[in-house]
Amino acid sequence: xxxxxxxxxxxxxxxxxxxxxxxxxxxxxxxxxxxxxxxxxxxxxxxxxxxxxxxxxxxxxxxxxxxxxxxxxxxxxxxxxxxxxxxxxxxxxxxxxxxxxxxxxxxxxxxxxxxxxxxxxxxxxxxxxxxxxxxxxxxxxxxxxxxxxxxxxxxxxxxxxxxxxxxxxxxxxxxxxxxxxxxxxxxxxxxxxxxxxxxxxxxxxxxxxxxxxxxxxx
Numbered sequence: 587x588x589x590x591x592x593x594x595x596x597x598x599x600x601x602x603x604x605x606x607x608x609x610x611x612x613x614x615x616x617x618x619x620x621x622x623x624x625x626x627x628x629x630x631x632x633x634x635x636x637x638x639x640x641x642x643x644x645x646x647x648x649x650x651x652x653x654x655x656x657x658x659x660x661x662x663x664x665x666x667x668x669x670x671x672x673x674x675x676x677x678x679x680x681x682x683x684x685x686x687x688x689x690x691x692x693x694x695x696x697x698x699x700x701x702x703x704x705x706x707x708x709x710x711x712x713x714x715x716x717x718x719x720x721x722x723x724x725x726x727x728x729x730x731x732x733x734x735x736x737x738x739x740x741x742x743x744x745x746x747x748x749x750x751x752x753x754x755x756x757x758x759x760x761x762x763x764x765x766x767x768x769x770x771x772x773x774x775x776x777x778x779x780x781x782x783x784x785x786x787x788x789x790x791x792x793x794x795x796x797x798x799x800x801x802x803x804x
Contacts, residue, residue: 592790595645596638599652603631610659615668622740623662627655646779646786647700654697657690666690691764694733695726695771700783702726703776708787723772730768734761 607627614620630651634642643651660669672686702725706712712721775783 592642592645595648596642599648600631603627603652603655606656606659610663614663615665618744619665620662623658623666627658630655643701643704644783644786644790646783647697647704650697650700654693657693661686661690687760687764688767691730691767692771692774694730695768695773696775696779697771698726698729699723699772699775700779703783704787708791719776722776723769726768726772727765730765734764737761 607624610624611620634651642648664670666687667684669684669686672684672689675681676684699722702722703718706718706722707714712718
């Protein structure tokens with residue numbers, strides 16, 4: 587891995603996202619919902635573009651950011667309650683609802699956890715240990731809470747236009763379950779993905795500093 591391969595990866599990811607963004611915005615089920623669902627893609631993409639190349643994430647986090655954007659754009663195109671694949675799963679397994687929304691909120695916890703963890707570690711803001719885990723979890727839950735507040739305000743401002751954005755599908759506990767899935771996603775990132783993330787960061791740092799990568803030095 588070298589700096590040129592990183593640039594190639596960034597070009598591929600940004601180019602494919604732009605193409606998919608255009609496709610997702612082509613005759614979506616509900617235009618208002620599409621705008622609300624893909625808004626984080628515009629905001630996050632704008633921040634990454636503004637910081638580039640002074641700050642870029644490790645290759646692993648770049649791929650997860652790309653995957654999260656894809657999840658948002660698919661949900662924006664179909665609305666979260668009508669994604670065809672998950673409609674098929676609902677019917678095949680006799681589920682009570684389309685669970686694509688749960689996948690979206692899992693990513694909403696997992697990806698911000700990786701992003702926050704990398705920023706805290708690489709910037710030396712929080713040392714590794716229990717406090718790092720606790721603060722990253724707090725960041726993820728704060729993001730989840732703000733998103734639920736956004737859904738609430740969107741419903742108030744626009745009335746029934748935001749029904750598809752809310753995507754409760756008749757579930758009175760939808761808000762709490764969404765936040766629970768974000769929490770599970772964050773825990774998954776901080777436990778299952780931790781070692782992989784450390785290796786990816788160390789390889790990235792090795793490229794930045796010109797020092798050879800050594801397994802287990804993250």
